[in-house]
Amino acid sequence: MQTDVPPSPVKGLPGPPGRPAWLTETHRCVIDALLALILAAATLSFAYQYHPPGWPPFDRTAAALCLVVNLPLAVRRLAPVGVLLVSCAALLAYTVGGYQPSANIWAPLFAVFTLAARRPTRTSVAGACFAAPVWLCSAMATKVVSPDVALAQVVLGVGTAWAFGLTLRILGERNLQLAALTLRLQHEQAARMRHALTEERLRIARELHDVIAHHISVVAVQAGLAGYVFESDPTTARSALDTIAGSSREALEEMRGLLHVLRVPPEEPEGGSGRPEEPAPGLARLPALIERVEAAGLTVELTVAGEPYPLAPGPDLSAYRVVQEALTNVLKHAGPADVRLSLDYRPGRLSVGVRDGGPTARGGAPVPPGVSGGHGLIGMRERVEAHGGMLRAGSLPDGGFEVVFTLPGPGAGSAGGGPDRG
Template sequence: MQAKVLPSLRRLAATNTFLVDLLLAFLVTGTTLAFAFALSGGAGDPEHARRPMDALGVALTLAGNGALAWRRRAPLTVLAISCAAAVVFHALGYNAKLNDAAPLLALYTVASRRLPAVSLPCALVVAALWWHAALLGPVEFMWPNIAQVSIFVVLAWSFGTSTRMLVERNGLLAELTARLRRDQEDRERRAVTEERVRIARELHDVVAHHMSVIVIQAGLARYVFGSDPDTARGALATIAGTGSEVMGEMRRLLAVLRVENGDGDDGYEGYDPTPSLQRLEQLLERVRAAGLPVRVTVTGTVRPLPPGVDLCAYRIVQECLTNVLKHAGSATAQVHLHYGAELKLRVRDDGRGPAPGDDEGDGHGLIGMRERVKLYKGTITAGPLPSGGFEVVVTLPLTSPGLDAAPA
């Protein structure tokens, strides 16, 4: 039963603060009146009171202590009312021990809701009220009473100020937490966007090249289907092989996206080798089978490359040859690789180049190449040649730190 009542009371106190303050005012008023009538019984308390408790004293007590019900809504007003009622109460000769708690509680409220520039003068007013009450008592206890009430006032003001600072600090922490949460959400959204761009770039690199080969070979097979069955069968075989390879590439890419724990639970046992310049000849065979003559020259000392740079170079060659297939018409292509302190890659053709209104002329393919090269701190230039055709020149550093760890 108690476990249910206490949470209910906490929720009530949090949602209805006026009710809590009203109960506090009722408690303080009742306690003060009980002490007042107890001290007024018999001969009274001649050392602290020259006048017995009557209706006027009860009214002043109700006014000074009952105002605490509005202490959070109007703290300065409540402090003024409680201090005024206490001063009048003491000045009329009632017991000087009474009606001092309400100003102290009101001072705590003011200190917890106002800056020291406001609360500190209020503390001096309450201290003056308590000193006045101490002066009305016996002379031999005057200084101990003044010291005691001074300590009470300092404690009330200090607790109120500490409460205000704690509330402000909690507010700042809550604001900082909300800001950090928003920043984290922004970072997550950016990460998702970057991942989508990366996936889109990979899908474009994989699909665009293979589908271009398939389309060209399908057109060739249809054209020579009746007149040259052997050529048509070769084109169909190329389509089958290219289709199988693109399905393998797609399966590998989707497996990378799906695998979480790397334990092969989704039925995919492993990955195909990552495309690299070591597999460049397979790419060239497909392109040649599609009808594009390609000549490759290699200079410098051939050596293993960092995985990220190797994949980047392969994808750039793939994208360049795909663009030649799609846009250059009847053309030949040249691929030149130079291994030095940096990898220099040059792909050129002698075709007609992309049409002015063709989106792929500076579309996803060239944008993807620029993003890849930028990732590895390289440079890229692309444009038509004066004698006709198109050329792409890429330079990728091989000695920069961190290339081995760069994401593929």
């Protein structure tokens, strides 16, 4: 018996799970038509072959009533209420006409089942209550069962058909709800995947920006210096070329490491290619970074307060990249300048400050307007806030520029405090 659950109203779903894909509305209508024809043919065949004595002859009127009882089942899914009313009315007319017992009783049961499967409970209960007296009248008209047995047949027959249809309707509705929930979960999963991909693209973009911007700035400054003193001061020119070579090699190594991470498939363990991986840069590599930017023309004064402690890999890398970007910005926008780099290791919080004296301190060009709104500062702020820290950047009253940020240290809470404004 086919499920009489209506098609799925959820956009994007073909219907309840478990329904065969080939079973379209056209197929179901064909099946219903065959069911109606089979029941009508069986009823007529039984009536013509079995004619008990004492009953009126099975004439054309009786045959027509049998057809009216059974044939409406061909559209039982389209109009279940109308089919039930017509089928029961025709059966009642057949019974009142005094015709012999027949197989007409099965069509109203199918109509009750269909009504319970496709309409609300209140409507199906009313339909079952309408069909029950008709069925009882037909059973009593056979003159072979007692009223108690006839009533039991009605309760068992009509009740079972109604309960079976109601159960299928409830299961169908739950299947639709589960299908809709599954579709919604799939959409949410796809949205989370898109969000994760966007976050990963932003992370890669930040890494590329920090690596390329810093090293290219150093190379550009040193190349200009080497070209300027190439003939007058060969020693300085050679030192500048050595700095260019070292910065280029480090940039290539960092780019190679980043590309290797992108190429390794997720299921391959880290280092699965057999190539030893260098650890990600952190604050331990600040001396090398300071040496490189000093070779490019900056003068960096490093101050460390408190007892240094190791940070987690994520905050450690972010702290290094923020300092690297801040020094690169000084090199690009302030030229040769004095820079004060301070690290303040406090319990549960690390405060870092990068302050420069501005381009006028050592004869540099004026700082271009709108520097504080560049992509570099946006990336720095995103790095710091991703680990529960805070960042403040802006111009100083004396014409310099300052970048101050805090990161949570070991044993800190969910967030590091605000930036040190003292």
